[in-house]
Amino acid sequence: MKISYQWLKRYIDTDLELDEILTVLTDIGLEVDGVERFESVRGGLEGVVVGEVLTCTDHPDSDHLHLTEVAVGREEPLKIVCGAPNVAAGQKVLVATVGAVLYPTDAQEGFKIKKSRIRGADSFGMICAEDELGIGTGHEGIMVLPQEAVPGTPAAAFLGLESDTVIEIGLTPNRADAMSHYGVARDLAAFLKAHGRRAELTLPGTEGFDDGGLPAAQIAVECPEGAPRYAGVVISGVRIGSSPDWMQNCLRAIGLNPKNNVVDITNFVLHELGQPLHSFDADRIAGGRVVVKTCAEGTKFVTLDGVERTLSERDLMICDAEKPMCIAGVMGGRDSGVSDATVNVFLESAYFNPVWIRKSARRHGINSDASFRFERGIDPNITIYALKRAALLIQELAGGRITSGIADTVSVPDITxxxxxxxxxxxxxxxxxxxxxxxxxxxxxxxxxxxxxxxxxxxxxxxxxxxxxxxxxxxxxxxxxxxxxxxNNIEIPARVRSAIALEKRSGREQIANRTAEYLTANGFSEIMSNSLTKLAYYEGLTEYPADGCVKILNPLSADLNAMRQTLLFNAMEAVALNTNHRNPNLKLYEFGNVYRYDASRAAEGGLAPYSENYRLGVVMTGLTETVSWNEKAAPATFFSLRAVAENLLGRFGMDIYRLETLPLGGELYSEGLSFRLNGKELFSLGIVAGSIRKMFDLRAEVYFLEMDFDLFVRSVRKHTVAVSELPRFPEVRRDLALLLDREVTFARLRAIAFSTERKLLRSVTLFDVYEGDKLPAGKKSYALGFVLQDRERTLTDQIIDRVMNNLLVQFEKQAGAVVRV
CATH class of the missing domain: 3.30.56.10 (Phenylalanyl-tRNA Synthetase; Chain B, domain 1)
Incomplete structure (x- = not known):
């Protein structure tokens, strides 16, 4: 928010210098983000002074130049060559001396006045026209000043030019009371008074307001919830024109472009008091009566910016007998505002419900100075003062006269x-x-x-x-x-006393931390994304239908209009962002909640239709290792991510081979597996479908795992990880090559092996798979490695052979396996 220093001084009289004020503002929470200079004329005409032309003769080598001597308040007059046709001795003029920088009208850059030699004659300045000084457009000749002008007077002082300091305040949303010049002055005065400094706070009087006992303006508030207080007055005989220079300079200093006297007055009072006002052309108010109400859903309305908007039944509208004229507190209508033809004005001042205004502003994507204040809450007790203040200014600056009493409808007395x-x-x-x-x-x-x-x-x-x-x-x-x-007056104590209390973490938090440590140690980076996402991601899906999304009633944008049902799309956004920034090799993970809406839950069991689930998402794409001179590029695969899952489960004492697996495919995965525990999906793992990758413009394969972390936590709590001494006796490895039906899985063979030999068998690995025309139809070959170990003695050949024979018998009996020689 911008505050004009000169404007601020209208309301507070203090002996503080500007630097001290800036310090105080920051100390009281109105943090000063920046300070800049404002000048009503660029450059402030520094180096330009009033001069008197003492002599003026024709240049001997030119038919249009003149040689002049100009007194500018120095000991010696300046010799200046001038080409203006109207220059003459005895004139009072404005002179740009050597070193002055001028910014001509319509010029982007300024130019510096230098000593020059023109047609053999020295020139030590320039006698200026209006456009050369940037104060007008006239260029017929030099500016001729009244004879009472005193030579040597700075041009800025003679012309009454204003310069100002503009203070940029980083206002926090809760400080609605300081969203005006008077509000800042009031806060500044509070600090100074509390610290024994002089600070006189004043407001312009409104004693001159006189409605002559006329009937009040006709208004009706049909929606008191949206408009707890609404007031208005009619001002007739207004002459629309430019506002005075002092008001234009105030508005320009804070970045507003003046429009006309009436509109400028409403903007001035807004930034003076923090009370938004709105002016209507009274002759365009059908029926002569203002009605504050809502309109039917779907009503069309064209705002001041020329955009046709579709109204909601929850938009508070200012209407007449036939049509809506303004979205209350947000933006006026194109056909009801003040124009150059306006003669009679209805002036509005109100306190609108902040929630109503905030929702309407977000609904229509409008952020105006008025809505900015209304939606944060303004002073309901300043409504009438602001109305009188603006009415008096319109009387003074636009020639109007008050032709109605003030109509003041307070529907909710408690607000005052x-x-x-x-x-x-x-x-x-x-x-x-x-x-x-x-x-x-x-x-x-x-x-x-x-x-x-x-x-x-x-x-x-x-x-x-x-x-x-x-x-x-x-x-x-x-x-x-x-x-x-x-x-700063709160001392820092020399000693700090505190009690260190160890808070026991929840089981889920402990397991999540250990999971994160494992993943991070294996080269993964944690990401954190927004639970809000695009509803469009779920359009057309059956596993995660759009109807299952928890929708946001008042979304900030179309990109954040629903709660996520899966972590997949957040992961894809992260992959796309990194890929677009030339970081294609990714190993990422995220913990987060997902949400689901299911109306049948409420219909069937009286449960809330909303559910929430905590999940872990893991994604891999690109290369798994950095390319080096001694390492070949190793692209991520399905099995890379599966190995991560297997090791993660093993970290908590779970055996991935004890999980039921079902194939996945279709919408989210082109290929994948669902790993289930007791009939419930623990996690899914697969290659992200091409249609999903296309949504994010990704060409490389992406591998994604999503785990029901709540189910995982409940499962691993039942498992214990045993710790024992390292065995003193060596391991022994034996291999078998088996001919099998294609339907037989490694998991089945592994389960047979461990159920057959529980004491000595330590691990089973699959190190080769062969399927080809050298094998009978419907067959495949598995090469398995078995590691045996006895913790109490060294294994003998007889024991090893007995174990391998037992395994072979069970493979033949339970899986139809045949040993390949």
Whole structure:
């Protein structure tokens, strides 16, 4: 938010210099983000002074140049060569001296005045025309000033040019009370008064407002919930034109372009008081009556920016007898505002429900100065003052006259009442960390316009003015006291006492941390993404249908309009972002909640239709290892990610081979497996389908795993990991090549092996698979490796042979296997 220093000084009289004010503003929470210079004329005409032409003769070598001597308040006059046809001796003129920088009208850059030699004559400046100074468009000749102008007077002083300092304040959303020049002045004055500094706070008077006892303007509020207070007045005989220079300079300083006197007045009062106003052409109000109401769903309305908008039945509208004229508190209509032909004005001042305005502004994608303030909460008690202030300015600057009384409809009387609660000195001191003297607390509260209604046993009953919408409880008021008292006045203690309490983490948190440590140790990076996502991702899906999404009623954007059902799309967004930034080799993981809407849950069992589930997503793409001189490129595969899953489960004592597996495919995966535990899917793992990759413009294969982490936690809690000494006796390995039916899986053979030999068998691996025309139809060959070990003695050949024979017998009996020689 921009604050004009000159404008600010209209409301506060203090002996503080600008640098001190900037420091104080930051100290009281109105952090100064930047300071810039504003000049009503670029460059401020620095180096340009009033001059008097003493002599003027024709240049001997030119038919249009003149040789002049100009007095500019120095000991010696300046010799200047001038080409203007109207230059003459005795004139008072504006002279740009050597070193001045001028910014001509319509020029992008300025030019510097230098000593020059023109047709053999020296020239030490320039006698200027309007457009050369950037103060007008005239170029018929030089500017001729009144004779009373004093030579040597700076041009800026003579012309009454204004320069200003513009303060950029990084305003926090809760400080709606400071969204105006008067609001900042009021906060500044509170600090100065509390610290014994001089600070006189003033507001322009409205005593001159006189409606002559005329009937009030005709208004009707049919939606009191949306408009708790609505007021208006009619001003007739208005002459639309330019606003005065002082007002235009105020608006330009804070980045607003002046339009006409009436509109400029409403903008001026908005930034003066923080009260948005709106002016209507009264002759365009059908029936002469203003109605505040909602319109039917789907009603079309064209706003000031020329955009046709479709209204909601929850949009508060300012209407006449026939049509809507304005989206209340957001933006006016194209056909009802003030124009050059306007003669009579209906001026509106209101307090609108912040929630209604916020939702309408978001719904239509409009962010105006008015909505910015209304949706944060303004002062409901300044409504009438602001209306009178603007009406008087229109009378003064636009020649209007007040032709109605003020209509003031207060539908919710409580909004004008202060916020009341109790706060104790002990509570204040506990929160601030320092015992602030009670007299100081009372002084600060008085400076903040907080009324103390009663005091008993160290407890104050206070009434906070309603413009402080963020101060509703003792902690809020304590923050205000500390803000004005000064954070820097709270000493840092020499000793800090604290008790270190070890909080036992939940089982899920412990397991998640160990999982993250494992994945990170294996080269994966954790990502964190938004639970809000695009509903469009789920359109056309059956496993995760769009109807299953929890939809956001008031989304910030089309990209964040639903809660995610799966972590897959967040992972794909991360892959796409990195790939587009030339980082295609990725190993990522994310923990997060997913959400589902199922209306049948409520219909069947009376359960909430919404469900939430905690999941782990893991994604791999590109190369698994960095290419090196001694390492070949190793692209990620399905089996790369499967190995990660197998080792992760093993880390918690789970055997992946004990899980039931079912094939996946179709919408999300082109190929994949579902790993199930007791009939429930523990995790899915596969190659992301081409249609999904196409949505993110990805060509490389992407491998994704999604785990039901809540189910995983419940499962691993039942498992224990045993620790034992390293065995003293060696392992023995034996291999078997088996001819099998194609339907026989390695998992089945592994299960047969461990059920046959429980004591000595340590591991079973599959190290070769062959399928080809050298084998009978429907057959395949597996080469298995078996590791045997006895922890109490060295294995003999007889024991090893017996174990292998037993395994072979069971393979033949249970799997129809035949040994290949």
């Amino acid at each position: 009442e202060p916020f009341r609660f109790d706060v104790g000195y002990d509570r204040i001191n506990a929160l601030t960390g320092k015992e602030i003297p009670q007299a100081t607390v009372k002084e600060i509260l008085g400076a903040l316009e907080v009324r103390i209604e009663a005091e008993r046993d160290g407890v104050l009953s206070v009434a906070v003015p309603p413009y402080r919408v963020d101060v509703r409880r003792p902690a809020d008021l304590t923050e205000e006291i500390l803000r004005i008292y000064g954070y």
